[in-house]
Amino acid sequence: MRPLALTLGDPAGIGPEVTWKAWERLRGNPELAFAVIAPPSALKRVSRSEHPLALLEDISEASDQFSHALPVLPIEGNAAIPGQADPVHADTITRSIQTAVTQALLGQADAVVTNPIAKDVLYRAGFSFPGHTEYLGALCKGVAAPYHPGPVMMLTAPDSENRDLRVGLATIHIPLQTTSGSLTPDVVMSAARTLLGALKLDFGIENPRLAVCGLNPHAGENGALGTEEQDVINPVCRLLRSEGHDISDALPADTLFHAEARLTYDGVLAMYHDQGLIPVKTLDFHRGVNVTLGLPIVRTSPDHGTAFNIAGQGIARPDSLIAALRKAREIATHRHGH
Structure with a gap:
């Protein structure tokens, strides 16, 4: 079992702090051994631990340390x-x-886990x-993925029964006003195939059931509130069903995420960023995990x-990072099993 490669994230944010806190909680669990890829000074500055850093020459040494x-x-x-973002x-x-991606592509790390970055700084x-x-x-790019290639962004979080809600996105970081024009049949088809492949290979679900959100209120109300469902989404779903996949037509998003509905998929x-992320973050904000699907490596975050506003105050919670490390190990184990 190879270690997990953890990135630094933005050193002015809470990444260094939650990294220390995650290690303090997990250091007794060798299955979750990770190495942080970072300048040592970036971690020493926020250390509140009496424990030292172990500077590695090779990531394989992480498990022993x-x-x-x-x-x-x-x-x-x-x-x-801390708190002062700087390009x-x-x-x-x-x-x-x-470096983390290279370690994973070379087979030296079982997965990449990324601390948060601020895109505007970059x-x-x-x-x-x-x-x-x-x-x-x-x-x-150029390295074959084990199922339909992504990347597709998925968010996952557990409910009160510890059942995961898993939501993949057809479109990601684009303005809302451009979403409709971006939802081509190829885009929806590619995202659906990637998500179906991930549910089977990365999450161990032999015959996955996939529910699909409509873009418009009430999933378009048979064209009265928009035609993207009739023209783009549903034809893709019909084609995938003809291939034997268990996938719905476009459904109203406002009735798809309550407890009873979650049992059906x-x-x-x-179809777009906030449509998928709001339900997951509402369900369990502190244990939500971002998973990138359709890559040749495992990546979670x-x-x-x-959280620049609380960086350096010692109050950041490591729960989501710990959940991301656990999810990375879980997915890597499923992939090894195949």
């Missing part, structure tokens, strides 16, 4: 002032992500990708941002 020191695969960079750290942030330094998901897809395909 994990119980008594926080394993760090060092990269160049400087510590940040000067952009190279460190992206280098951490690149944009000011010339970052050209809409977000983490798209950047990871570019870093993995294993995953949901939402906490379902929260950099």
